[in-house]
Amino acid sequence: MLEAFTPAAPVHTLSGIARHTGLPLTTTHRLVGELAxxxxxxxxxxxxxRIGLRLWEIASLAPRGLGLRELALPQLSDLVHVTGENAQLAVRExxxxxxxxxxxxxxxxxxxxxxxGRFALMPTGVGRVLLAYAPPDVQERxxxxxxARCTPETVCEPAVLRQLLAEVRRTGVAICERQVTLDSVSVAAPVHGPGGDVVAAVSVVARAGGVQPHTLVPLVQIAARGISRSLGADPVPRPAAGVTGRAPADRSGTATHR
Structure with missing residues (x-):
């Protein structure tokens, strides 16, 4: 019943909820009354x-939600201040x-x-980072x-995607250019928890062509390490010398997947 409410349809009548759920109107009336x-x-x-504030109160208790957000906000604010772009924090579900x-x-x-909001893992910078460090069975699924083709430039070939995930694990960064929209590029890095596992990802999304993605790499990695420290993670080793965070050349020979 609650799933009837979406960003595209945040308000419903009683009869609309009944149609969405397939429940009799009398049953819908009783359940909606209890929820209200x-x-x-x-x-x-x-x-x-519409959705009530009580659900927001309950949702704020999720450890991967509000608590993680509060710890990360200083780093995200710094990213926006320095870059003037979008700063994002995400987890995998x-x-x-x-x-x-x-x-x-x-x-x-x-x-x-x-x-x-939810989004496909592969086209987004944060999603690609989270998938790169996910269990093998999740990657295979x-x-x-x-x-998840969002633009004509979205990389969808499994063999190429496997290479990209391996590159993320090698460099500690994902660069996704023109993968979600044709005018954007995302640079993302992993956030580690106390046990060393990747628990979230942070990214900057900028206008494609307006910035060189590799210039954003150190800023995003610094933010990711800062959030990781706030979560109690041990220091994360930096990529080997000479690694810039660039994605491997695609079939057209460019440095990033466009």
Whole structure:
């Protein structure tokens, strides 16, 4: 019933909820009343329903949500201040990336992501980082699934994607250019938890062609290490000397996948 509410449809009538769930109207009326009484739903002046603040209160207790966001906010704010671009923090939930926070500088390139929104793993910088450090079975499920093609430039070939994931593990950074929108480039790095596992990813999303992606790499990595320290992680070794964080050359010979 709660899944009927989406960013595209945040408000529903009682009959609309019944149609979405396939439940009888009388049953829907009873359940919606219980949810509204508890605070999970709120009724507006026109009699329609929207998600209530009680769910936000409960969701704020998720350790990978608000707590992680609060620890990361200083680093994300610094990224926006220095770059003037979008700074994002995300975690993996099964085969999707979930955005915990996004801050945008004035004049930053528009992005399709939103806080608490889900997106495919492979096209996004944060998603590619999270997938690179995910268990092998998760990687195989993503590679075996339907390709998440967002633009004509989105890399979808499993063999190439395997190379890209290996490159992320080698360099500690992902560069995704024109993969989600044709006017954006994302530079992302992993955030480590106390046990050394990758628990999140941080990125800067800038306008493609307006900045050289490799110039953003050290800034994003510094932010990722700062968030990792806030989480209690041990110092993470830097990539070997000479590693710039550039993606491997694609079939057209360019340095990043466009």
């Amino acid at each position: 009484q508890w605070g999970a739903l709120e009724r507006d002046a026109h009699g329609a329903y 099964d085969l999707s990336v979930v955005f915990v926070e996004r801050l945008a500088g004035r004049g930053a390139v528009p992005v399709l992501t939103r806080v608490a 993503v590679l075996a699934g339907p390709p």
